[in-house]
Amino acid sequence: MSNITEAQVLDALRTVQEPDLHKDLVACDMIRDIRINGDEVSVKVMLTTPACPLKGKIQADVQRALLSIPGVAKAHVELDSTVQGARHGNREAVGGIKNIVAVASGKGGVGKSTVSALLALALSREGARVGLLDADIYGPSIPRMLGMNDHKPTGSESGKILPIEREGIKVMSMGFMVTGSQAVVWRGPMVHKAIHTFMYDVDWGQLDYLLVDLPPGTGDAQLTLTQSVPLAGVVAVTTPQEVAFTIASKVVTMFRDTKVPALGVIENMSYFQCPCCNEKTPIFGKGGGAEISRRMGMPLVGSLPLDPLLCQEADLGEMGKLIDSDTPLSQTIRKIARDVAARVSITNFSCGAMTQVVRA
Numbered sequence: 001m002s003n004i005t006e007a008q009v010l011d012a013l014r015t016v017q018e019p020d021l022h023k024d025l026v027a028c029d030m031i032r033d034i035r036i037n038g039d040e041v042s043v044k045v046m047l048t049t050p051a052c053p054l055k056g057k058i059q060a061d062v063q064r065a066l067l068s069i070p071g072v073a074k075a076h077v078e079l080d081s082t083v084q085g086a087r088h089g090n091r092e093a094v095g096g097i098k099n100i101v102a103v104a105s106g107k108g109g110v111g112k113s114t115v116s117a118l119l120a121l122a123l124s125r126e127g128a129r130v131g132l133l134d135a136d137i138y139g140p141s142i143p144r145m146l147g148m149n150d151h152k153p154t155g156s157e158s159g160k161i162l163p164i165e166r167e168g169i170k171v172m173s174m175g176f177m178v179t180g181s182q183a184v185v186w187r188g189p190m191v192h193k194a195i196h197t198f199m200y201d202v203d204w205g206q207l208d209y210l211l212v213d214l215p216p217g218t219g220d221a222q223l224t225l226t227q228s229v230p231l232a233g234v235v236a237v238t239t240p241q242e243v244a245f246t247i248a249s250k251v252v253t254m255f256r257d258t259k260v261p262a263l264g265v266i267e268n269m270s271y272f273q274c275p276c277c278n279e280k281t282p283i284f285g286k287g288g289g290a291e292i293s294r295r296m297g298m299p300l301v302g303s304l305p306l307d308p309l310l311c312q313e314a315d316l317g318e319m320g321k322l323i324d325s326d327t328p329l330s331q332t333i334r335k336i337a338r339d340v341a342a343r344v345s346i347t348n349f350s351c352g353a354m355t356q357v358v359r360a
Contacts, residue, residue, distance in 0.1 A: 003071055004036050004039070004041060004069060004071050004072060005036075006034055006036070008069050008070075009034050009036070009041060009043070009066065009069065010026055010031070010034075012065040012066060012068060012069050013025050013026050013031055013043070013062065013065055013066075014026045014027070015065055016058070016061045016062055016065050017061075018030065018048075018058065019054045019057060019058070020048075020053075020054065020342050020345065020346055021048070021345070021346060021349050025045065025058075025062070028349070029046075030045055030046050030047070030048075031043055031044070031045065031046075032044040032045075032046055032080070033078075039071055039072060039073040039074065040072075040073065040074040040075075040076070041066050041069070041072050041074070041075050041076070042075070042076035042077070042078070043062065043066070043076075043077060043078070044078045044079075044080055045058060045059070045062055045077060045078070045079055045080070046080050046081060046082050047079060047080070047081040047082075048081065048082075048083065048084060048342075048345035048348075048349065049081055049083050049126075049128065049208070049341040049342065049344070049345050050081040050083075050126050050127035050128050050208075051122075051123055051126035051127070051128055051337060051338045051341035051342075052081065052338065052341070052342065052345075053335065053338035053339055053341075053342050054342075055079055058079075059077050059079055062075075062077045063075045063077050081127070083098050083099065083128070083208040083209075083345075084098070084345065084348045084349065085097075085098035085099060085232075085348065086098070086099050086100070086230055086231065086232035086233075086344075086347070086348055093230055094199050094200060094204070094210070094229065094230070095204075096204055096205055096206045096207060097131070097204055097207045097210045098207065098208050098209070099208065099209050099210070099232035099344050099348070100209075100210045100212060100229055100230065100231050100232055101209055101210070101211050101212065101231070101232050101233055101234070101235060101263065101340070101344065102212045102214055102222075102225060102231055102233070102234040102235070102255070102260070103115060103116040103119070103211055103212065103213050103214060103234075103235050103237060104214045104222065104234050104235070104236055104237070104251045104255070105214075105216050105236065105237045105238065105244075105247075105248055105251065106216065106217065106236075106238070106244065106245075106246070106247025106248035106249070106250055106251045107216050107217070107243070107244055107247045107248075108139075108215075108216040109239075110216075110237050110238055110239045110244055110248075110268055110269070111237065111239070111268040111269060111304075112213065112214070112216070112237040112268075113134070113136065113141045113142060113145065113213050114145065114268070114310065114314055115235075115237045115266055115268055115304070116132060116134075116142070116211050116212075116213035117132065117142060117145045117146060117213075117314075117319055118304075118319065118322075118323070118333050118336075118337070119211055119235075119333075119336070119337050119340060120132040120169045120209075120211050121167055121168075121169065121319060121320055121323045122323055122333050122334045122336070122337035122338075123208075123209055123211075123337050123340075123341060124167065124168040124169050125168070125323055125324070125334070126334070126337065126338065126341070128208040128209055128341070129205075129206055129207045129208045129209075130168070130169045130170070130207065130208065130209050130210075130211070131163065131169060131170040131171070131172075131204050131207045131209070131210040131211070132169050132170070132171045132172075132210070132211050132213065133171075133172050133173075133198055133199070133210060133211070133212045133213065134171070134172065134173030134174065134175060134213050135195055135198065135212050135213060135214050135215065135221050135225070136174075136213060136214065136215040136221075137174050137184055137186065137191050137194055137195070137215065137221065138183075138184050138186075138215065139215065140173045140174045140175030140178075141175070142171060142173050142175065142213060143171075143173050143175035143176060144175070144314075144315075144317060145314045145317060145319055146166050146167060146171060146317055146319065146320075147166070147316070147317020147318060148164060148166055148171065148173075148175075148176070148317065149175075149317070151164045151166075151176060152176055153172065153176050156203045158203065160201055160202060160203040161197075161201055161202045161203065162202075162203055163202055163203070163204060164176065167319075167320040170204060170205065170207070172198050172202050174194065188219075188220040191220040191221055191224065192220060192224045195221055195224045195225065196224065196228065199228075199229055209232075209341070209344070212225060217251070218250060218251055218254045222251075222254065222255075226254075226255060226258035226260055227258070231255075231260045231261075232261070232263075232344050232347060232348065233260060233261040233262065233263035233343065233344060233347055234251075234252070234255040234260050234261070234262055234263060235263050235264055235265070235266060235301070235340060236248050236251055236252050236262070236264075236265045236266070236292065236298075237265070237266050237268055238265060238266075238267055238268070238288050238289055238292060239267065239268055239269045239270075239284045239288060240267060240269070240270060240282060240284045240285040240286050240287060240288035240289065241284045241285040241288060242285070242288065244284075244288055245288035245289070245291050245292045248265070248288075248292055249292055249295055249296060252265075252292070252296050252298065253296075261347045262296060262298040263298070263299075263301070263340060263343040263344065263347065264293075264298055264299040264300065264301035264339070264340065264343055265289050265292045265293055265296075265298055265299070265300050265301065266289070266300075266301055266302055266303070266304065266336060267288055267289025267290075267300065267302075267303040267304070268303075268304045269283070269284055269304070269305070269306040270282065270284075270289070270303040270304060270305055270306070271283070271305050271306065272305065272306045272307075273305055273307075280305075283306060284306075289303060299339075299343070301336055301339040301340055301343065302332065302335060302336035302339060303332075304329075304332065304333070304336070305329065305332075307329055309322065309329070310322060310329065
C-alpha cells in the first residue's frame, strides 16, 4: 500500500506556476487524472492551448515537483490541452468557434494578409483547429497565397456554405466567389452582409481559433466585426516606418473603444538580411512595432524580416512549405504564433476547481 497521498501530490503541484498566467497549476484547474501506483505518480496537465510556448518548461517543472514528494521514485507527466473560448457578452456567438482573432492594420501594403496566413498555418501545425476568414472584400489575397485560386465552395446538407480546407485550415474568402480581375463594387451595407454571411452562414465546425484578415483602416468591415461578433482580441500588423505605425495606432484605438482586447503588435519587414554577408539592413526604418507597443501598452509579439523566400512562396501558394522548413524564419513565425495563442489564453483565463483524482 502506497503512503503517497493525493493531498501531497496537489500540494507539490501548487508550487508549479503557469508562467503566462502567474498562478499555480491547481488554482488554474490544469491538473487531471492523478494516478498513484506504489512509488509511481502520473498526472495529466491540461494546457490552455496546444500552441503553448512554454510547454517544455511546464512539463519539466511538474516532473520535478512530483519527484520531490517523499516516496516518489518515478513521475509521469502527460500534456494535453483545452482551449477556452472568449466571453461573448451581448454579441451573438458563432457556433463552434472558441476564439475569433482579428488581424488588422492601419494602412495597406504592410503584409497583413501574409501575417494572417502564416499565423493560421503555424497554429495548425501546433495542433490547434484553425480557420481563416479573408474579410478583405475588395482585395482578397488569401486564395492566391494558399494556392486556392481555382477553388469554389459548396453547400452542406444544412444549407450552409462549406469552407475550403487547405494545409489543415478551413478557409473562406470573397476571392472564391469572383473570377480573375473581376472587381467587387459594393457599398457599406453589402460589405456588412457579406461578412455576416461568412461568419454565421458558413459551416466552420469546431475551431479553436478563427483568424480574420481584415482590410486596412477602420471602415465598414472593422465596424461590422466589432459590433456583431464576439472577438477574443486583435493583432495589429505594422512596418517600422512612422507613417505605418502611426496609422496602426488608430486601429488599435478603434478596437479598444469597442471593448476588444489588444493582443499584441507584429512588426513586418523589420529588416533585410543580405544572403551574402548576413548584414541586416532596416530598409523601412527602425522601431515602429516597439513604438506602438510603448504608446498603446500592448506587447510586441514578434518581428518578421523582409525575406524574398516568403514573397516567393506566397506567390506560388506554398506558404505551408515555409512553415515546415527548419529555418530561422520558420522558427520565428512559429514563436510568434505561440505567443499570440498565449495572449488569447491570458485574456480568456479564469480559475476553476475541478481537479480529478484517480487512485490505481
